[in-house]
Amino acid sequence: MSIQSFQAPQRTLMGPGPSDVSSRVLLAMAKPTIGHLDPAFVGMMESLKELLQYAMQTKNALTLPISGPGSTGMEACFVNLIEPGNKVIICENGVFGGRMKENVIRCGGEPIMVSDEWGQAVDPNKVEAALQAHPDAKALAFVHAETSTGAQSDAQLLCSLAQKAGVLSIVDAVTSLGGTPLKVDEWGVDAVYSGSQKCLSCVPGLSPVSFSECAQGVIKGRSTKVQSWFLDMNLVMGYWGSGTKRAYHHTAPINSLYALHESLVMLQEEGLENSWARHAQHHQALRAGLEAMGLRFIVPEAARLPQLNSVTVPDGIDEAAVRKRLLNDYQLEIGAGLGPLAGKIWRIGLMGYAANKKNVLFCLNSLESVLIDLGTPLSGGAAVKAALAEYSE
């Protein structure tokens, strides 16, 4: 047996995430590892919390990155807030509502499903009806930005319905954080989780979470132990809490946290509003180009996420063959459809660092070339021309 060092190819990542990571973030991650109780590291943790509070627009003290991917952030919210027998109203309009349901079941809770078609936003009327029908529900959980479809739901409105009904709100902001407005305090979000590898353009493997005062009270007042030792926020806070005295809980993923810190410093430098505007601007150019190729968006305009563009595959085209050509000939990754949308759509990401003019033009040009090659009747250059027209407006 003799396995060689891995040589990673240089791709352009325009799928549903991970997104392109800047060299600043990659180099931050390559800095020397230090101890998880080193005073220098503890200082970095404090900055990191502050940067996350800014990104999430919250003053919640319990704001920190879970040492695992987005799925651990989701699980952290459910295992800490839900106890056996608790009812949770879950909105399902894509993959991640289904994952929430699995989490609630595994906590011994009772999921009450509110379903909308994949590609649509969550319907607030259905949510209101479910809250009325289940006055004993403990929480309302929904996905702000559905990565599997590209649909954005009205998180502010949904959280206000939860508050009116006196239930906790649990929000999946994996794909929204940094790309579209997310205002945790203003909207009254009780628990929110995100991922490092989407619009923050950090490496995958970390999940920022935040819990409101009210949610913290619920966690402290539980009558049963949190079923996960690793995700028990009562224990995690012994390490991430304030002050210089930190109790060892688990060994933090030091270098990945360097990377998250750097990606958040970059977000702070750009400014949150500027980042949202940049995502919107490049989305408009990409949209114009995709439409010029005759590709149709599956999400109605009002609910469309700028950072995740789901478009239908033209009739007669083998979508997997197109993605394979893009990857092999252009080193460009775009995403496939999931579940009922498998084989029917492409998901083109414009997340964080990857949301730039070069990527938009490169993606349009590459996709158009491949489609023409496969016999689609398009006139070359139309897509890029449409995008450029959008940029010059």
Add this chain to the structure above:
Amino acid sequence: MSIQSFQAPQRTLMGPGPSDVSSRVLLAMAKPTIGHLDPAFVGMMESLKELLQYAMQTKNALTLPISGPGSTGMEACFVNLIEPGNKVIICENGVFGGRMKENVIRCGGEPIMVSDEWGQAVDPNKVEAALQAHPDAKALAFVHAETSTGAQSDAQLLCSLAQKAGVLSIVDAVTSLGGTPLKVDEWGVDAVYSGSQKCLSCVPGLSPVSFSECAQGVIKGRSTKVQSWFLDMNLVMGYWGSGTKRAYHHTAPINSLYALHESLVMLQEEGLENSWARHAQHHQALRAGLEAMGLRFIVPEAARLPQLNSVTVPDGIDEAAVRKRLLNDYQLEIGAGLGPLAGKIWRIGLMGYAANKKNVLFCLNSLESVLIDLGTPLSGGAAVKAALAEYSE
């Protein structure tokens, strides 16, 4: 608010982990991020599994890194193998036996504790008695190399007792993997977990695990769902299983996995037996130097881990002040005692890449200088001299 990029200091890490990471591993981690379903990445995953099988000396197909720190590997073993009502015999001779107990309780299982003094190996006679007293136990769980004390238990013997009694063996090999012999197949280990940041000298944040055929059968035959969605091996295998078709489960921590791959390539280049011998050699030199300073090991020689050296703090010395001086004046990290050993011992790690002559001499010289400075009656140079004598034998 204006937070700057974090500048990590360059430390020498000789605590209980993380250990020093080589620049090869740091640079591997800084390679461009690619997608978690990219064929190039899937190929890397296959190599990684093979490298882990070599490091753990196993042919188990279910051998992979969990996308979280060592604690998630521990939790993965318990939540997958233990169901409510199951009895688990747990050996406790340090911090991590206590953590196992917490895991079993949170799974609804019943922990049967077998206790030994901190600093001692697990007593096989007590384990045999517990197995006889509890013929209905489902598993025996113990820590191979206790990071909190530096004691190694006879994993081979303990696993053979488990096999004789017809119960599963669950082994914590966080600090042993790569540093001292661990032979999963030969010893008949059913479930084992480790950490990336100890003797593999990778960055923290990943937990290699391996499950025997028998353990896999137990997982497949459960009557209840695994309580953690994230750690459910039935789902994880859809992504890590063999073949080119991988089902998305969670987004893998791409860059951290590059780092683990590179650290395992380095282990393969050195050879597992050579790595074990290197740890033993440098331990002997460090031991000679520490004893020349009058410091005493708390672990009896036969059970002493070469990679974690726990020695008593001299009378009248403020141990925290010594560690602070070492960190500030020498950029050297050594570890403190935990639990009943807090304030009484230092834990000096010689793990992976950090187990080298330069570190041994540097550590001895620095510690001796600080102790002399604090008024300990030592003749400068004695420690290094004793270590050098050991090297020249």
